[in-house]
Amino acid sequence: MGIVPFLVVAWIIVAGLYGIVTSRDLIHTIVCLIVVQSSTYVLLLGVGYVTGGAAPYFWDIPVGTRAVDPVVQALALTDVVVEAAVTALLLAFAVQAQKRFGTLDPSQLAEFKG
């Protein structure tokens, strides 16, 4: 069991990269990049997990209850915000690529260099 969450991380990274490499459409490429990035959420939450720990919210459980690490959870939030920002900008570039070259296929875009 110990290594399974980390195997999931590796699997998500490689699946996303496979999508990027074989992508035929920039929107699809961007979605695949989101998949790659989501592996970091699994990694962060996996690293910070404490066996039997509760969520770090002491609203209905007493302070001092065994809880998972809250710092990596805060980092996961930062991660999500960065992903949203990157996605928004990449989508804007995809819109401009479509306007300028009339295609979103990366293999055809390569021919329009210069």
Add this chain to the structure above:
Amino acid sequence: MTARQRLWFFAIAAAGLVACLLWAFTGLPGFGNYPGPYGQEILRQAVAQTHATGVVSAINFEYRGFDTVGEEFILFTAAAGMSVVLRRLRKERQTEPVDEAKTRTIPATSSAVRIAALLLVGPTAVLGWWLASHAQTSPSGGFQGGVILASAFILIYLAGEFLTFRRLSPVALLDAVEAAGAGGFVAIGLAAIAMNLPFLDNYLPLGQYPGAISSSGTIALISFFVGIEVAAAFTAIIGELLEQTLLRSA
């Protein structure tokens, strides 16, 4: 490079990557055995120190508050960058949304979709506000609440009301709200300096007991400002993308 060559190239590289990842993962302390002392120490101290029962919010808006300023400005910059990248180019003009293929028959948005979307606008907006203003007590906060608040506006668009969406979220207003949200966060931090305290020090009364709506001092206030900033940024980003459909190159 042909597609097949590229795939082989990727297969070799991916095998190397997976090998490195697995090697790295075997060096981790193992699932469920997180050794970091920092998080556990915060778990011990946070509720008493900040009167926030949501420790993740306490970290985001207090212990790591300075990082979160940067985080918020990432989103601010992304929204600004988006309007730069998607600015109206030369030879482009904006047209009103008129039907340019009159012979085409478009199925009207079904009443079920319209009613469901419009019915959800109110509850979604309330949920967003609730989340943005309860960072101190529950798994919520400005970032989550802001995104949900923005989706209330997008529901209006989904209901087929693009013009209403544009009227309800004019660019000038969004920009002002975004600036107020981002600036409010920094202003709270600078106010601490004016009182001879460290930047972003929690100088507001912490409330009588942890978990009260009025508890946690600046944490709740910062979360509120982050909430309106995020809501405005996301509405602006979606609006920018939707506006693109109205641009024609002459």
